[in-house]
Amino acid sequence: MTGTQAISVQALTRDYGAVRALKGISFDVAQGEVFGFLGPNGAGKTTTIKILTGQLRPSGGTAQVLGYDVVKERQELQARIGVVFEHQNLYERLSGRDNLTFSARLYGVDHQRVDQVLDLLGLAQQAGKKVKVYSNGMKQRLLIARALLHEPDVLFLDEPTRGLDPNVARDIRTFVAELADKGVTVFLTTHYMEEADRLSDRVAILHQGNIVALDTPAALKAKHGESLEDVFIALTGNSLRGQFEE
Amino acid sequence: MRKHSLATDIRIVQAIATNDIWDVVRNKNALMVVVMALLVVVFYRALPLLYADATNMSVRIYDAGDSSLVAMLENSSTVDAYIGYASLEAMKARVADDDTPELGLVIPEDFDLLLDAGTPPALTAYTQHWVSDRDVSKIRERMEGELAALLGIAVDVDVTGDRIDALPTSHGLGATVAMSLAYVTIVIGTTLPPNLMLEERKARTLDALLVSPATPAHIALGKAICGLFYVLVGAAVTFAASYAVVTHWELALMTTIAAGIFSVSLGLLLGALLESRQQMQLWTWVVLAPLLISVVFVLMEELMPPVLVSVFRWVPTNLVLNLARAAFAGTITAADWAWQLLALLAAGAATMIAVVWAIRRSDR
Structure with missing residues (x-):
C-alpha cells in the first residue's frame, strides 16, 4: 500500500427523498490497494459505487477519485476508471469483439488494444460470436475486458463472481490479484466473504448507511471472530444466507 | 463547462x-x-392505383361552346367524363386535385362547326405535371382512339402544352x-x-x-x-x-x-x-x-x-x-x-x- 490516495471520501451522504441511504461515510483507498466494500443488501454499497463512478450526485460531503472531484470533474474521472457492473450489461446482439470495439471508440483507444484484452481474458477464440451465445463466465470476462480496455487506474468491481461456477470465479479472482500486483487500485464489492478475505488489503463493512468497521481482514478477524463471515454477522446482524434469499 | x-x-x-x-x-x-x-x-x-378505374379513361372536359362531343363522351361506355367547369382554370384545378393520371380536355367554341366542315381542330389537353411522358403518350393515343370511334374522323389531341401544376x-x-x-x-x-x-x-x-x-x-x-x-x-x-x-x-x-x-x-x-x-x-x-x-x-x-x-x-x-x-x-x-x-x-x-x-x- 502506498501513501498516495486513489479514492478519498469525506462525510458522504446521499438522500432518496426522506430516506438517508448514506449517513456521512468517510474512507480512503490507497493507490494499488484492493479495497473490499461489504455490506448487507440495501446498506448503500451500490449508491457509494454510483457516486464514486460519477453516475449519481451525493447529497452532501465530498468524494475524490484519482484526485478528481466526482461531481465537478466527472468526465476526466470516467476516462481513468473501469467499472464491472453487477449486471452483465453487454450488447447481446453484437459479438464480443464488436462490444469492445464500440467501447474502444468511446474511449479513443487503438483497436489493437481490443485484441490485447481479448487475449488477456482468454476470449480471442470466441470474439466473433454474438454475446447472447456466451456463457455467464465468458460474459463476465468480457465485462472485465471492457473495463480494462482503456487501462484504468482504478477498477470498480461490483459482485464480479456472483453466479459463476467455481472454476471461472477462481480465474477471475486470480486475475484481479494480478491486476492489483500491477498497481491497479481495485474497489471490490462482494457477498463472498472468503473472496473478500483472500483478495482485499482492507475491508470496510457498511451497515444501514454507516461504515461499522474498516481494517485489514486479519485485524477484523482478530477482533470479531474466526472468519470474515463471523465478522460480518457480528457487525451487521445479517446472515449471508439471508442475503441471497432476499 | x-x-x-x-x-x-x-x-x-x-x-x-x-x-x-x-x-x-x-x-x-x-x-x-x-x-x-x-x-x-x-x-x-x-x-390511388387500387381505386383507379383500370378499364375506363377519366377525362375532365372544359367545353367553351356547346359541343355535341360532350354528350357523346358522357354516353361513352369506356370514358368517365366529368363536365360543368365554369372556366378552363377551374377544370385545371380539378385535374390537379386528382391522384391518378387524368386528362383535362378543352373543346373550343367552334369545334362542331369545324367538325361539320370536315376539318376538326386539334383538341388541347392537359395532364398533371407528375405524369410521365410515356403515360402522357398512352393517354393521348387512347383519347384519339376514343374520339375517332365516336366522331368517325381522326381528331388530334395536343398535349404538348404546359402541364398542370398543383397549388400549395x-x-x-x-x-x-x-x-x-x-x-x-x-x-x-x-x-x-x-x-x-x-x-x-x-x-x-x-x-x-x-x-x-x-x-x-x-x-x-x-x-x-x-x-x-x-x-x-x-x-x-x-x-x-x-x-x-x-x-x-x-x-x-x-x-x-x-x-x-x-x-x-x-x-x-x-x-x-x-x-x-x-x-x-x-x-x-x-x-x-x-x-x-x-x-x-x-x-x-x-x-x-x-x-x-x-x-x-x-x-x-x-x-x-x-x-x-x-x-x-x-x-x-x-x-x-x-x-x-x-x-x-x-x-x-x-x-x-x-x-x-x-x-x-x-x-x-
Missing part, C-alpha cells in the same frame, strides 16, 4: 450514432418501427405524398429514439455508457443522429416512390430536415421521460394520435369547423404536410412556406429545450 475537445465530442457521438444505426438493423423492435412506417409509405403510394392547397397525389412524408418522418423520429433508449435501459448498457467518457448529451445526440438517419431513409423512400411529384427539391429537403429535427426531439423527450415499454407504448400513441389525426382534419377542411382547421394548421404534422404540398406545387412564393418552416423549426427548438431539461433532470 467544456471538458472534452470538439474532436473527442464528435468521436463519442459518432461512435454512439454508428452503433445505434447498425443496432436498428439487428433489433427487431426498432427495425419494425422503420419497416412499418415504410410499409405505410408504399401503401399510400399504391392506394391542392389535394391529389401531392397531398397523398405529403401525408406519407409527414407520417414517415413523425413516426420514425418519434418512436425510434425512445425505443433505442429503452433498450439501453433494459439491457443496462446505459449504465456502462454513463461511466464512459460519454455524457448524457453525447448519448442523446448520438441517438438523435440515428433517428435522423432513419427519418432521412424514410423520406428518401417516400421521394423515390414519387420523385416526379416534387417540383421544389430545396423546400422538400428543408421540410424533411425540419420535420426530422422536430420528431427526433420529441422522440428523445419521450425516451428521457419514459422508463418502461408499457409506458412508451401508451405515451407514444398519446402523442402521435393528435399529431396524425389533425392531418386528416386539415385535409378534410371543407367538412370541419374553420376555427378548428385554422388551429390545426399549426400542428407540426400539418406544417410538414403543407410545406411538402408547397414543395410539390408549381409557382410558389415565400408566403406559401416561410412562416410554416419557421414554425416547424421553432417547434423543434422548443422540444429540444425540453429534452435538455429532461436530461439535466435525470443527470443526478
